[in-house]
Amino acid sequence: MNEEQTKVVEAVEEKAAEVVEAVTEKSEAVMETVKEKVGAVAEAIQEKAAAVIDAADEKAEEVTKKIDESPAAEAVASAGLAEEPPVAAPEEPVESMDDLKADLEKSYQEYDQKGTRKFVENDSPDAEKWQELKQMQDDKTVVKVKIKEIVKGGAIAFVNETRAFIPASQISLGYVEKLEDWVGKTLETYIITVDPEKKRLVLSARELLRERRDAERKAKMEAYKPGAVVEGVVESLKDYGAFVKLDEGVTGLLHVSQISRQRIKHPSVVLQEGQTVKVKIRDVANGKISLTMRNMDEEAPREEKSDFHYKNSAAVTTGLGDLLKGLKF
Numbered sequence: 001m002n003e004e005q006t007k008v009v010e011a012v013e014e015k016a017a018e019v020v021e022a023v024t025e026k027s028e029a030v031m032e033t034v035k036e037k038v039g040a041v042a043e044a045i046q047e048k049a050a051a052v053i054d055a056a057d058e059k060a061e062e063v064t065k066k067i068d069e070s071p072a073a074e075a076v077a078s079a080g081l082a083e084e085p086p087v088a089a090p091e092e093p094v095e096s097m098d099d100l101k102a103d104l105e106k107s108y109q110e111y112d113q114k115g116t117r118k119f120v121e122n123d124s125p126d127a128e129k130w131q132e133l134k135q136m137q138d139d140k141t142v143v144k145v146k147i148k149e150i151v152k153g154g155a156i157a158f159v160n161e162t163r164a165f166i167p168a169s170q171i172s173l174g175y176v177e178k179l180e181d182w183v184g185k186t187l188e189t190y191i192i193t194v195d196p197e198k199k200r201l202v203l204s205a206r207e208l209l210r211e212r213r214d215a216e217r218k219a220k221m222e223a224y225k226p227g228a229v230v231e232g233v234v235e236s237l238k239d240y241g242a243f244v245k246l247d248e249g250v251t252g253l254l255h256v257s258q259i260s261r262q263r264i265k266h267p268s269v270v271l272q273e274g275q276t277v278k279v280k281i282r283d284v285a286n287g288k289i290s291l292t293m294r295n296m297d298e299e300a301p302r303e304e305k306s307d308f309h310y311k312n313s314a315a316v317t318t319g320l321g322d323l324l325k326g327l328k329f
Contacts, residue, residue, distance in 0.1 A: 129162060130196035137191040142208065146186045150179045159191070162201055170204035173213065217249040217287075224250070224289055226281050229296070234275045242267045244279055244291055252289035254279060259293050 136143065145157035145164065154167040166189065168176055176182070193202035224230070224246070232244035232252065241255040254277075259270050271277065279291040 127196070129160065130194065133159065133162065133191060133201060134194045137194050140190060143189050143191060143203065144186060145189055145203065147182050147184065150183060155179060155182060157187070157189075157203065159201060159203070163199075164191075164201040164203050166203045166205065170202075170206045173206055173209050213249060220247050220250050221284060221287065221289065224252075224281055224284055226283055228281045229278060230281065231276060231278050232291075234271050234273050234277060237267045237271060237273060239266065242271050244277065246289070250289070252279065252281070252291040254291040254293065258282070258291065261294055 143159055145159060145166075147155045147157050147166070149156045151165075154165055155171060157164050157166060166187070168179055170192075171179075171182060171187070187203075187205040188208055189203040189205045190207050191201065192204045192207065193200060195201075230246055232246045235243045235245045235251060239256075241253055242259070244252050244254050246252055254267075254271075256264065256267050259267055264270060277293065278296060279293055280296060282290040282292045284290075
């Protein structure tokens with residue numbers, strides 16, 4: 001590097017040093033300015049906060065002073081309630097079951113009277129009438145009524161001048177197609193619903209008829225004993241057998257395996273509905289009668305066999321020559 005180049009480098013370095021020095025001085029001045037600004041802002045904020053706090057303290061003192069000077073505070077102070085501690089309320093006596101025994105006993109008696117329908121409300125003129133109807137229901141009293149009119153779903157009758165409803169399904173054991181045909185007819189019924197509050201009284205002839213039918217059927221079934229041969233009519237045929245009507249309300253089951261000694265696929269192979277047949281009682285149990293036709297022939301009397309004994313009382317006198325006499329050869 002020659003002298004001229006050396007001078008140039010030195011000049012550049014000096015210039016760079018001046019620039020760095022100038023920038024440093026400028027930065028320091030900016031930082032000082034920023035610090036001054038931040039300090040001023042922080043001081044302003046502190047002064048503002050202090051002013052707010054002072055104002056709040058003054059306001060609180062004013063409010064407290066107004067409260068202390070109010071008539072209510074003076075009244076409390078004059079009564080001496082401010083200094084006296086609160087007085088505890090006296091404890092109420094605890095009731096035991098012995099104290100409530102009389103009331104409980106009375107409640108139980110009233111409940112029992114209502115439950116047994118012996119309770120009659122003083123303000124209900126019909127109470128005694130409904131009580132009597134309930135007693136009739138409990139006793140299953142047979143009530144004879146006459147159908148007055150037909151309404152939706154049933155018929156209307158009267159029991160002791162009390163309107164009663166008979167549902168269509170409770171008029172007869174079977175299905176009633178025309179309710180109008182029952183107007184004016186007399187029925188024997190049971191009372192099945194008594195509701196004084198809703199003024200509801202419901203009757204049923206079906207329940208009474210079913211009860212009588214079952215009793216009659218039970219009496220008839222007692223006459224049928226295992227081993228007896230009886231006559232009946234085939235009512236219906238099923239895959240598993242035939243139902244044979246033995247008497248009114250009495251039907252027995254003739255199982256398919258008991259119809260013939262031979263195996264059959266269906267009862268219709270041997271029987272038909274309406275056919276009169278003789279059957280044998282196999283068993284009677286649980287209100288059901290089991291029948292059979294397989295062993296009917298065992299009941300028929302058998303003829304006694306007479307033994308034939310040959311008695312040889314004559315001597316054999318015919319010889320071979322006599323047997324061959326007259327034959328032409």
